[in-house]
Amino acid sequence: MIKQGLRTWKAAWAVGILVGTLALWQATVASSARPAAQTAKRSTLKVNATAHLRLVKKDGSILHERGTVTGTPAGTVTARFNVSNVAKTTGTMTFKPYGGGSITVTAVVHPAGSVSKFAGNFAVRRGSGKYARAVGSGTLSGSVNRRTWAVTATARGTLTY
Amino acid sequence: MGSDRDGQGHPHVLAARAAVPCARAIAVALALLASCSANAVAGPIKLTATFARGATLGAATVLDAELHVAPRRAPATEVRVYYPASLGILSSGLGLVACRRPASDFVTVLITAPRLGGCSPNAVMADGSARADVQLSDGQVIREFATVALLSGAVVNGRIGLVFFVEGVRPFGARLVYAGELRPAPAPFGGALVAHLPAIPSLAGTATVALTDMRLAIGSHTIVYRARTGKRYRPEGVALPSRCPRGGFRFRGEVAFADGARAVAETVVRCPPPAGSM
Numbered sequence: 475m476i477k478q479g480l481r482t483w484k485a486a487w488a489v490g491i492l493v494g495t496l497a498l499w500q501a502t503v504a505s506s507a508r509p510a511a512q513t514a515k516r517s518t519l520k521v522n523a524t525a526h527l528r529l530v531k532k533d534g535s536i537l538h539e540r541g542t543v544t545g546t547p548a549g550t551v552t553a554r555f556n557v558s559n560v561a562k563t564t565g566t567m568t569f570k571p572y573g574g575g576s577i578t579v580t581a582v583v584h585p586a587g588s589v590s591k592f593a594g595n596f597a598v599r600r601g602s603g604k605y606a607r608a609v610g611s612g613t614l615s616g617s618v619n620r621r622t623w624a625v626t627a628t629a630r631g632t633l634t635y
Numbered sequence: 636m637g638s639d640r641d642g643q644g645h646p647h648v649l650a651a652r653a654a655v656p657c658a659r660a661i662a663v664a665l666a667l668l669a670s671c672s673a674n675a676v677a678g679p680i681k682l683t684a685t686f687a688r689g690a691t692l693g694a695a696t697v698l699d700a701e702l703h704v705a706p707r708r709a710p711a712t713e714v715r716v717y718y719p720a721s722l723g724i725l726s727s728g729l730g731l732v733a734c735r736r737p738a739s740d741f742v743t744v745l746i747t748a749p750r751l752g753g754c755s756p757n758a759v760m761a762d763g764s765a766r767a768d769v770q771l772s773d774g775q776v777i778r779e780f781a782t783v784a785l786l787s788g789a790v791v792n793g794r795i796g797l798v799f800f801v802e803g804v805r806p807f808g809a810r811l812v813y814a815g816e817l818r819p820a821p822a823p824f825g826g827a828l829v830a831h832l833p834a835i836p837s838l839a840g841t842a843t844v845a846l847t848d849m850r851l852a853i854g855s856h857t858i859v860y861r862a863r864t865g866k867r868y869r870p871e872g873v874a875l876p877s878r879c880p881r882g883g884f885r886f887r888g889e890v891a892f893a894d895g896a897r898a899v900a901e902t903v904v905r906c907p908p909p910a911g912s913m
Contacts, residue, residue: 532874534877560794588790589725620730
């Protein structure tokens with residue numbers, strides 16, 4: 475009777491340990507698989523886009539612009555440029571690709587050869603929708619019509635989202 | 636106890652309390668003085684800046700900057716005028732093209748060239764006048780009056796160049812050219828207009844030219860550009876922000892002299908009214 479009780483206890487322990495080990499294994503496998511699955515979902519896009527902007531409002535040394543983007547990713551763009559610093563122009567550009575979501579980048583450009591040409595860099599600051607976790611950077615170059623403040627800017631770089 | 640803790644009745648506290656309104660009065664008087672004069676004088680130079688009559692916030696205007704240099708033994712070798720960051724100098728429609736002159740011109744200073752040195756009128760950013768004391772080797776000083784044109788120059792190493800054309804009116808009729816540039820500046824300034832004024836080599840041993848006054852109207856109404864179509868138009872002047880910077884628009888003038896001395900003057904331009912309030 476005592477022996478039978480011990481056997482039952484042992485069996486119960488063995489089952490318990492087995493279930494616990496299985497659960498632990500499952501949890502470990504699941505947790506290690508999650509980032510892999512997430513990484514697999516991230517995409518990298520080669521940015522090669524040209525923005526055509528026109529002046530919406532001028533406020534002292536701040537220019538507010540709006541326009542369209544052709545290339546990858548294509549869509550619409552709004553921008554705010556600060557031209558108060560003679561050595562560099564800083565700006566924030568928000569792209570809204572036609573596929574949805576948005577990407578906001580900060581840009582720093584310098585005069586390149588003449589006052590109407592510029593070159594510099596951009597970096598992704600934030601995003602929304604499918605670009606909510608976007609990161610990326612690249613180069614920015616273009617020209618500006620100093621009479622109308624129409625801007626043509628070409629961005630090249632990478633975007634991971 | 637309470638009165639002790641409050642300090643009431645103590646002579647030094649009474650004096651301090653009496654001094655507070657006095658200090659306030661002095662501060663108010665100083666502020667009034669500063670706002671009335673708007674021309675700070677610090678040492679041997681004086682800077683004045685004004686916006687054109689009728690200027691409103693959020694609109695383009697003419698910026699008049701005037702620098703007076705008290706006569707000294709050593710002539711000025713460099714002039715800098717710092718302007719506020721919120722002021723749209725670069726965002727104006729001024730200086731559409733670059734005036735490119737050979738580097739040798741800025742060394743010889745005295746040039747024989749047509750008006751504006753043959754540069755496009757679309758490079759003109761400001762016009763104005765200047766006065767200089769021409770000191771001859773015999774000690775005689777002759778005051779020379781001239782007109783000045785400020786043109787945008789070539790971009791070198793990411794820096795926007797400036798070209799100052801000075802045309803003697805009377806008694807001499809010399810044509811001079813000086814190099815300059817738009818330099819970055821620490822806050823609250825957005826940049827500085829810099830003019831380099833080297834000695835004129837061909838006058839060495841004969842005379843020295845010392846700048847005493849310079850007035851520049853940036854975005855002047857007299858500036859006329861020509862569009863590609865050939866149509867003439869007035870370029871947009873200096874863009875004023877829609878909000879006034881705290882304390883007004885602050886400018887600073889700095890002059891370096893040949894003897895190594897430097898002089899600084901500041902001025903604050905009061906805020907023009909917002910658009911639609913006039």
